[in-house]
Amino acid sequence: MRFRFSLRTCLLLITIVCACFGVWEAFRWGVVYWVFRPSEVREDWPYPLNTLLEKSPAGAVDDVKVYDLGGLVDHEYLWRLKCDQPFVDYMLTSEELNPLQDNTKVPDRFWNEDSVEWWTPEDCTDLKFYKSVNFQPDERGPDGELLFVGYSQEHGILFVIHKSNF
Structure with a gap:
């Protein structure tokens, strides 16, 4: 079985994966900051x-x-x-x-x-x-x-x- 993607589809998939990764990192660092933070x-x-x-x-x-x-x-x-x-x-x-x-x-x-x-x-x-x-x-x-x-x-x-x- 052979997959055929156009350049546009490949770029869209890469963009979605990067966006998901960015959202995950932002969430993870937000949790780290609010849970493990200096207590002022x-x-x-x-x-x-x-x-x-x-x-x-x-x-x-x-x-x-x-x-x-x-x-x-x-x-x-x-x-x-x-x-x-x-x-x-x-x-x-x-x-x-x-x-x-x-x-x-x-x-x-x-x-x-x-x-x-x-x-x-x-x-x-x-x-x-x-x-x-x-x-x-x-x-x-x-x-x-x-x-x-x-x-x-x-x-x-x-x-x-x-x-x-x-």
């Missing part, structure tokens, strides 16, 4: 962050940035906060975070996360690390709110990887 509205921020900010000393936190890495049931977030030492002390106590004894156990993801331009822990040379007791860097971990934190006192910046496991 405080109501979209994760519960532990909102609770910390509500109960923290006034003026202790500035320039909060949150990014939802997504998930169907379990979610992961990146936070970056400009804050002072009293806020960090309050957070370490209230979230029961323990200092990381061995800096070689910092998750690779902490250094290699490039989802957003403001996640720049490599710019801070004095980071001190803390984590929730059950935080597993490469695994899901148990249910609950799990945090991995890096704090630079020199820059006053707190970087947080937050796992919200249902």
Whole structure:
């Protein structure tokens, strides 16, 4: 069986395929932007962050940035906060975070996360690390709110990887 198409028919088919591909890409990028986007509205921020900010000393936190890495049931977030030492002390106590004894156990993801331009822990040379007791860097971990934190006192910046496991 032999197909015979005129040049006009071939060009029309190619145009339709390209248009469908363009519509698909626009839809896909729209979904990515609206589902996995920086959360600029405080109501979209994760519960532990909102609770910390509500109960923290006034003026202790500035320039909060949150990014939802997504998930169907379990979610992961990146936070970056400009804050002072009293806020960090309050957070370490209230979230029961323990200092990381061995800096070689910092998750690779902490250094290699490039989802957003403001996640720049490599710019801070004095980071001190803390984590929730059950935080597993490469695994899901148990249910609950799990945090991995890096704090630079020199820059006053707190970087947080937050796992919200249902």
